[in-house]
Amino acid sequence: MTLVAKRREDYRAPEFTITDISLDFTLDPTATKVVSELQVKRQGNANAPLELDGEHMQLLEVAIDDLPFGDYQQTDSGLVLNNVPDAFTLRIVTQVNPSENKALEGLYLSNGVYCTQCEAEGFRRITYYLDRPDVLARFTVKITGDKASLPTMLANGNPIEQGSNTDGTHWILWQDPFPKPSYLFALVAGSFDQLTDTFVTQSGKSLALELFVDKGKRQRGEFALEALKRSMRWDEEVFGLEYDLDIYMIVAVDFFNMGAMENKGLNVFNSKFVLADQASATDEDFFNVESVIAHEYFHNWTGNRVTCRDWFQLSLKEGLTVFRDQQFSSDMSSPLSNRIKQVRVMREHQFAEDASAMSHPIRPDEVIEMNNFYTVTVYDKGAEVIRMMHTLLGADGFRAGMDEYFRRHDGQAVTCDDFVSAMQSATDIDLKHFSRWYSQSGTPRVEVKRAYDAASDKLTVTLTQQNLATADQSEKQDLYIPLQIEFLAADGQHVAPDSGMFRDNLVILDKPVTELTFTGKGSDITPVALGNFSAPVKLTSDLTPLEWLHTFRFANDAFSRWDAIQQLYNWCIEQYYQGSPQQVEKAIWQGLYEAVEASQDNPEILGECLVVPSFETLCQTRENIDVHALNEARQTFSHDLAEFMSDLLLVIYQTNQSDSYAYEPAQVSSRRCKNVVLTLLAELPLAETLITNQFSGSDNMSDTLGALKAAQQFDLVLFNNLMNEFEQRWRDDPLVLDKWFGLHATCDRSDILAQLTLLRQHPQFSQQNPNRVRAVIGSFAFYNTSGFHADDGSGYRFLTDYLLELDKTNPQVASRLVTPLTQWQHFAPSRQALMRQQLSRLLDDASLSKDLYEKVSKALA
Numbered sequence: 133m134t135l136v137a138k139r140r141e142d143y144r145a146p147e148f149t150i151t152d153i154s155l156d157f158t159l160d161p162t163a164t165k166v167v168s169e170l171q172v173k174r175q176g177n178a179n180a181p182l183e184l185d186g187e188h189m190q191l192l193e194v195a196i197d198d199l200p201f202g203d204y205q206q207t208d209s210g211l212v213l214n215n216v217p218d219a220f221t222l223r224i225v226t227q228v229n230p231s232e233n234k235a236l237e238g239l240y241l242s243n244g245v246y247c248t249q250c251e252a253e254g255f256r257r258i259t260y261y262l263d264r265p266d267v268l269a270r271f272t273v274k275i276t277g278d279k280a281s282l283p284t285m286l287a288n289g290n291p292i293e294q295g296s297n298t299d300g301t302h303w304i305l306w307q308d309p310f311p312k313p314s315y316l317f318a319l320v321a322g323s324f325d326q327l328t329d330t331f332v333t334q335s336g337k338s339l340a341l342e343l344f345v346d347k348g349k350r351q352r353g354e355f356a357l358e359a360l361k362r363s364m365r366w367d368e369e370v371f372g373l374e375y376d377l378d379i380y381m382i383v384a385v386d387f388f389n390m391g392a393m394e395n396k397g398l399n400v401f402n403s404k405f406v407l408a409d410q411a412s413a414t415d416e417d418f419f420n421v422e423s424v425i426a427h428e429y430f431h432n433w434t435g436n437r438v439t440c441r442d443w444f445q446l447s448l449k450e451g452l453t454v455f456r457d458q459q460f461s462s463d464m465s466s467p468l469s470n471r472i473k474q475v476r477v478m479r480e481h482q483f484a485e486d487a488s489a490m491s492h493p494i495r496p497d498e499v500i501e502m503n504n505f506y507t508v509t510v511y512d513k514g515a516e517v518i519r520m521m522h523t524l525l526g527a528d529g530f531r532a533g534m535d536e537y538f539r540r541h542d543g544q545a546v547t548c549d550d551f552v553s554a555m556q557s558a559t560d561i562d563l564k565h566f567s568r569w570y571s572q573s574g575t576p577r578v579e580v581k582r583a584y585d586a587a588s589d590k591l592t593v594t595l596t597q598q599n600l601a602t603a604d605q606s607e608k609q610d611l612y613i614p615l616q617i618e619f620l621a622a623d624g625q626h627v628a629p630d631s632g633m634f635r636d637n638l639v640i641l642d643k644p645v646t647e648l649t650f651t652g653k654g655s656d657i658t659p660v661a662l663g664n665f666s667a668p669v670k671l672t673s674d675l676t677p678l679e680w681l682h683t684f685r686f687a688n689d690a691f692s693r694w695d696a697i698q699q700l701y702n703w704c705i706e707q708y709y710q711g712s713p714q715q716v717e718k719a720i721w722q723g724l725y726e727a728v729e730a731s732q733d734n735p736e737i738l739g740e741c742l743v744v745p746s747f748e749t750l751c752q753t754r755e756n757i758d759v760h761a762l763n764e765a766r767q768t769f770s771h772d773l774a775e776f777m778s779d780l781l782l783v784i785y786q787t788n789q790s791d792s793y794a795y796e797p798a799q800v801s802s803r804r805c806k807n808v809v810l811t812l813l814a815e816l817p818l819a820e821t822l823i824t825n826q827f828s829g830s831d832n833m834s835d836t837l838g839a840l841k842a843a844q845q846f847d848l849v850l851f852n853n854l855m856n857e858f859e860q861r862w863r864d865d866p867l868v869l870d871k872w873f874g875l876h877a878t879c880d881r882s883d884i885l886a887q888l889t890l891l892r893q894h895p896q897f898s899q900q901n902p903n904r905v906r907a908v909i910g911s912f913a914f915y916n917t918s919g920f921h922a923d924d925g926s927g928y929r930f931l932t933d934y935l936l937e938l939d940k941t942n943p944q945v946a947s948r949l950v951t952p953l954t955q956w957q958h959f960a961p962s963r964q965a966l967m968r969q970q971l972s973r974l975l976d977d978a979s980l981s982k983d984l985y986e987k988v989s990k991a992l993a
């Protein structure tokens with residue numbers, strides 16, 4: 133199979149546009165009829181045919197201006213209509229089969245609920261259309277369906293008319309006044325529990341808020357509704373942005389490929405990101421619900437009012453909206469733990485993607501399957517690029533740039549260049565060099581090195597940027613890197629360089645080498661670079677272990693203090709990995725002990741500092757990795773750390789107990805700290821009682837799960853006992869049971885593949901449900917280091933066998949799950965061969981989806 137990629141530089145405006153579309157759905161599980169009436173206008177070449185996108189449906193009728201039309205060809209990917217007038221009404225009737233739609237794109241059934249997913253190119257599975265984001269039309273949607281089983285029938289915009297028929301069906305007409313691209317269309321029909329609320333906007337307009345959840349789950353939706361109101365208020369306060377329709381609806385569905393979708397006025401959510409209460413959701417779940425609710429809401433301006441010209445510009449809406457949701461979350465909880473969370477995603481997942489064959493700029497140049505580009509690069513690195521602009525422009529400058537962006541582009545489909553140019557209007561900094569971040573892939577390396585000249589008492593700090601070739605680009609250019617930096621003298625006081633700073637604590641690296649000098653201040657100066665993770669780079673420096681501890685003690689930037697401990701752990705683990713754990717001298721252990729001891733009254737930083745870097749993070753700074761040796765080095769180091777400070781850890785564990793549960797920042801930090809400590813203590817025999825007591829006394833899911841994770845670390849017998857109890861309690865709640873699936877799938881045990889087979893046979897497992905598949909297969913492939921990387925290649929084979937099956941029904945999910953197999957670059961050659969062998973098996977499958985083909989063929993190139 134060879135598939136041709138689409139290229140960004142080949143963008144052409146469409147020959148036609150569609151100003152209005154009226155859709156009429158008659159819902160039926162296997163034969164839903166869709167009548168579409170389009171107002172089409174030529175805007176390009178006079179002779180061009182009208183080429184509509186369409187797939188996976190039956191065409192029943194085509195008419196132009198009320199007359200049957202026959203001058204068309206049907207192709208694999210759509211419909212070509214020849215000799216059409218310059219302006220006309222096109223009527224197209226199609227039929228689709230929602231119950232057979234297991235790919236969950238287009239119109240499908242989720243547990244009896246009709247719902248749609250149209251981003252990126254799902255609308256073409258409903259009707260023939262110009263299914264591209266630069267065609268903006270006004271939508272009117274009529275839905276007819278069975279009154280008894282589908283009491284609720286929703287689409288975008290406002291309901292304007294409804295009625296009943298004599299055959300037991302009813303109908304409703306929705307109208308969306310805002311022209312929109314087809315990817316923002318949505319339809320939902322089913323029977324729900326409903327939560328209703330109102331919100332009064334800054335300008336005094338009262339809006340209806342409606343949340344639809346599975347029957348019996350109403351109470352679990354309350355938190356999401358509150359989160360929505362907080363998001364609305366925040367966007368008014370921080371960006372001056374108000375909601376624009378009279379009604380905002382959110383529907384939670386059980387079968388969903390991704391997190392959620394920002395359809396205009398009618399968000400569709402994976403129920404995992406709506407439902408949360410104390411008993412069933414962890415603090416992390418609450419956090420995710422709030423941030424995804426905010427993310428989708430913020431899209432109403434950054435995505436919907438101003439949308440993307442083409443899919444290569446995806447980061448225009450996603451990078452910006454992730455940045456906005458990150459700022460919101462940070463305001464709702466705590467800046468430090470939020471920043472750490474974001475940086476973990478970058479270091480564990482985005483750096484890995486950029487080091488792999490899937491490396492691409494945040495604005496990709498070439499795409500075979502668009503669904504493959506909803507990536508950590510486009511989203512999270514995209515958000516880091518926006519954040520750097522925020523750093524450079526300052527909060528006020530950034531806001532001015534955003535205002536200008538909306539002033540220029542409201543109602544348009546635009547490009548990343550348009551965004552940068554709006555930002556340019558708000559700053560004197562020339563953003564031309566900076567904008568290379570949009571076109572260059574890969575993680576820059578920044579090295580910090582010191583040289584002291586005693587004769588002139590001058591210390592030179594050399595900051596070097598290096599941009600290495602990636603799989604997709606051999607030529608690289610220097611980037612414009614804002615590096616937050618502070619300098620500590622031996623006594624912990626701050627010192628400043630002779631000159632060369634862009635502003636206090638910020639230096640710009642815009643060439644290969646930047647030097648800062650300190651004259652007359654001696655040689656003992658510790659540079660603390662990459663404060664607040666000011667740029668998405670990999671930092672290396674000449675700091676010694678004791679200087680990392682010095683940084684932890686004296687740096688102003690809280691992120692840098694945390695990072696210093698992470699760098700130190702990384703160094704320690706490297707000594708274990710190299711077979712010389714004795715290099716970690718007493719002074720270092722003691723220093724770590726004192727750092728922890730000194731932070732006891734700050735559970736937030738303490739909890740984060742006691743997390744040893746993940747195996748995946750450790751991989752990003754190493755080559756030719758011996759997986760099991762590195763994994764073992766990490767585990768032995770964690771064990772020794774726990775042992776060395778067990779008395780202190782016990783005290784911290786006891787101090788961080790709260791009486792009654794509340795999801796609020798102080799408690800969340802304290803609970804996290806307690807559970808991180810419990811996982812460390814699980815290295816030691818004394819942990820058994822703590823674990824069992826915490827499990828049996830817990831009144832919330834965070835503590836229950838904390839106990840289970842610790843038990844998984846502690847011993848298999850205890851783990852299995854507690855897991856059985858948990859299963860009894862939650863067996864009828866698949867969303868909660870996903871946690872149980874995930875824990876089983878990440879267990880370090882020699883019979884893991886047999887366990888996975890059992891999990892697949894569990895009554896609650898369903899291959900059709902992406903959440904279940906991610907909980908079992910995804911957890912195994914992404915996080916079960918020992919099992920997935922078994923020396924005989926059995927873990928790789930297991931995943932491959934599974935993907936060959938899953939790809940036939942849900943290529944999108946299959947393509948996400950193949951990621952760990954494509955990231956073989958860091959490992960030793962024999963392991964690379966085993967992984968590539970399985971990738972070849974995939975590529976040999978003649979019926980492989982476009983999705984998997986793109987990733988697998990790149991990984992093997």
Ligand code: 0A1
Nearest residue numbers: 249251252390392393394506
């Ligand atoms: N735009 C959504 C993400 C999304 C993308 C694709 C989907 O189906 C293929 C579904 C959702 C967001 O950023 O939240």
Ligand code: ZN
Nearest residue numbers: 427431450453
């Ligand atoms: Zn988004």
